[in-house]
Amino acid sequence: MNRIKSQLPILSPIIAIASALLVGAILIIIAGVNPIAAYAALFQESLFDYFGFGNTLTRMTPLLFTSLGVLIALKAGQFNIGGEGQIYLGALGSTMVGLYVQVPAFIHVPLGLFVGFLFGAVWGWIPGYLKAIRGVNEVITTLLLNYIAINLVSYLVQNPLKAANAPSPYSPLIAKSAQLPILPGNLTHSGILLGLLVAGILWVLLQHTPLGYQITAVGLNPIASAYAGISVQRTIMLVMALAGGLAGMAGSCEVMGLKYRLFEQVSPGYGFDAIAIAFLSRGSVLGVLLTSLFFAALRSGANVMQRSAGVPVTVVFAIQGLTVLFIAIGLALESKRS
Known part of the structure; x- marks a missing residue:
């Protein structure tokens, strides 16, 4: 019995994804399409086709x-719902560096990434400060800050940052020296390598450092942590700033590695997908890697599934939503057992 219980954190995400795909298959059948053919087209294109896999990695970044940002906040018992806004702020910071700073590429690229991280970190620190010092619920503040960030970027690309004669709201192209290098064979940009490196650093931080122990301790029991001499307030502000900074780097990679300019809709909802990915990962950095790949594959292969099998793209979004629903059911059942 104890052995089964210890395997639940590993099994729950797998069961949730399998259940979502099963219900998705029913929706595909209702649409009059063979679900095996539809899923084959989706995953063949997104994972086993060279250029399709490159597109998957680009979306995964x-x-x-x-998701790593949401994960580190969860480790400290904080809910960062503001990833979307932090992506927009990071994209804005990197765009400003790409447009208004002129330095060699070996300085320009790291500077653009750093400023993107910094803008996102400030946007994450604000709700962290309000939670730690003022006791304001971080779910509310991070959610509301999303709207401020999105509308701020919208205003800027429609007015002071708008490219000359642009048919729709977007900024001028950033300098070539601020663009992320492309991997050999035009597979994807180097942001994915940076993401994997950050994932490795975060794993070491959480598993093998005193700071990681403090973050985990605060998440498990802030009162006991305070008695043990850990500054709970400082830890909350730190993890929320780190969470925002990581999401900011997501925005930086979108501008510096993919779009090369700031668009009004720079993110198609990555910040909200990241919440589901972090919960599916069950606190595991490796789980975040695998689940990010799964969600990216769904997004990457959706259009191909529609073209080749005639399945609407909305089925993919339904599968994502069902995955979240099933993992929520699994969490509820686990808490009931305990």
């Missing part, structure tokens, strides 16, 4: 960064 912002999901990975933002």
Whole structure:
């Protein structure tokens, strides 16, 4: 019995994804399409086709960064719902560096990433400060800050940052020296390598450092942590700033590695997908990597599934939503057992 219980954190995400795909298959059948053919088209294109896999990795990059941000906040018992706004702020910071700073590429690229991280970190620190010092619920503040960030970027690309003669709201192209290098074979940009490196650093931080122990301790029991001499307030502000900074780097990679300019809709909802990915990962950095890949594959292969099998793209979004629903059911059942 204890053995089964210890395997539940590993099994729950797998069961949730399998259940979502099963219900998705029913929706595909209702649409009059063979679900095996539809899923074959989706995953063949997104995982086993060279250029399709490159597209999957490109989409995985912002999901990975933002999910890691949500994960580290969860480790400290904080809910960062503001990844979307932090992506927009990071994208804005990197765009400003790409447009208004002129330095060699070996300085320009790291500077653009750093400023993107910094903008996102400030946007994450604000709700962290309000929670730690003022006791304001971080779910509310991070959610509301999303709207401020999105509308701020919208205003800027429609007015002072708008490119000359642009048919729709977007900024001028950033300098070539601020653009992320492309991997050999035009597979994807180097942001994915940076994301994997950050994931490794975060794993070491959480598993093998005193700071990681403090973050975990605060998440498990802030009162006991305070008695043990850990500054709970400082830890909350730190993890929320780190969470925002990681999401900010997602925005940086979108601008510096993919779009090369700031668009009004720079993110298609990566910040909200990241919440589901972090919960599915059950506190595991490796789980974030695998689940980010799964969600990116769904997004990457959706259009191909529609073209080749005639399945609407909305089925993919339904599968994502069902995955979240099933993992929520699994969490509820686990808490009931305990």
